[in-house]
Amino acid sequence: MRKKIIAGNWKMNMLPNEAMSFITELEPYAKNAKCEIILCVPYTDLFYSLLTAQNTNIKIGAQNMHWEESGAYTGEVSPNMLKCINVEYVIIGHSERRQYFAETDETVNKKIKSALNHSLKPILCVGETLEQRENNMQDAIISNQIKSALKGIESIENITIAYEPIWAIGTGKVATKEDANNTIKIIRSTVKELYGDNVAQNVCILYGGSVKKENAKELFSTSDIDGALVGGASLKVDEFAKILESM
Numbered sequence: 503m504r505k506k507i508i509a510g511n512w513k514m515n516m517l518p519n520e521a522m523s524f525i526t527e528l529e530p531y532a533k534n535a536k537c538e539i540i541l542c543v544p545y546t547d548l549f550y551s552l553l554t555a556q557n558t559n560i561k562i563g564a565q566n567m568h569w570e571e572s573g574a575y576t577g578e579v580s581p582n583m584l585k586c587i588n589v590e591y592v593i594i595g596h597s598e599r600r601q602y603f604a605e606t607d608e609t610v611n612k613k614i615k616s617a618l619n620h621s622l623k624p625i626l627c628v629g630e631t632l633e634q635r636e637n638n639m640q641d642a643i644i645s646n647q648i649k650s651a652l653k654g655i656e657s658i659e660n661i662t663i664a665y666e667p668i669w670a671i672g673t674g675k676v677a678t679k680e681d682a683n684n685t686i687k688i689i690r691s692t693v694k695e696l697y698g699d700n701v702a703q704n705v706c707i708l709y710g711g712s713v714k715k716e717n718a719k720e721l722f723s724t725s726d727i728d729g730a731l732v733g734g735a736s737l738k739v740d741e742f743a744k745i746l747e748s749m
């Protein structure tokens with residue numbers, strides 16, 4: 503059985519006191535969840551969140567990192583900075599980072615390698631634009647993103663992949679379960695090409711983009727969607743708890 507994960511991506515939201523209350527309130531729901539739960543929080547919430555989530559089954563992740571360990575990179579945070587406070591997961595290559603902060607397939611690849619070298623577990627995000635989807639280019643685009651991101655990486659045992667069509671993020675336009683499942687199958691077959699069938703059958707692949715309590719169950723009923731990366735709907739405990747219950 504493949505691992506199931508529901509991860510929240512808080513983006514640039516939540517102050518430390520809000521993060522601590524959220525985790526405390528989520529805990530009773532998290533206890534009964536049938537999946538791994540990860541909250542990817544802003545840097546300033548990491549330490550407070552990790553302390554509050556101690557002795558719970560809620561894992562904490564960051565939303566980005568630099569690939570270097572240290573140096574003259576004003577404003578950046580390094581993998582060993584995350585690791586030394588016990589952060590376990592890190593989102594890499596989110597479309598908002600690619601779009602607004604000039605991340606490329608090349609920097610995504612460097613970050614994935616560096617995260618793995620520091621025993622952090624990357625959540626690798628890939629996804630196509632609306633124009634690419636309208637021109638039916640999504641399969642080629644996604645497959646290329648996966649190949650570039652994983653270039654030179656021997657084992658993907660600690661990598662989770664998130665398929666997030668850019669046109670579905672924050673827009674309320676969720677992909678149909680068939681479209682999301684089909685594209686995730688393309689990701690699985692790309693992984694198979696690179697690492698063989700066994701690895702492809704075991705890699706955990708999430709869907710992200712306007713996941714809500716109303717559509718989660720349907721998405722989770724498919725053959726290849728192993729969970730979700732949730733943005734807006736991960737900011738309210740009751741909404742996020744309902745998504746956990748849908749698994």
Ligand code: PGA
Pocket residue numbers: 511666670671672673674710711712713731732733734735
């Ligand atoms: P959304 O964001 O759920 O608000 O669409 C998902 C994401 O960006 O990871």
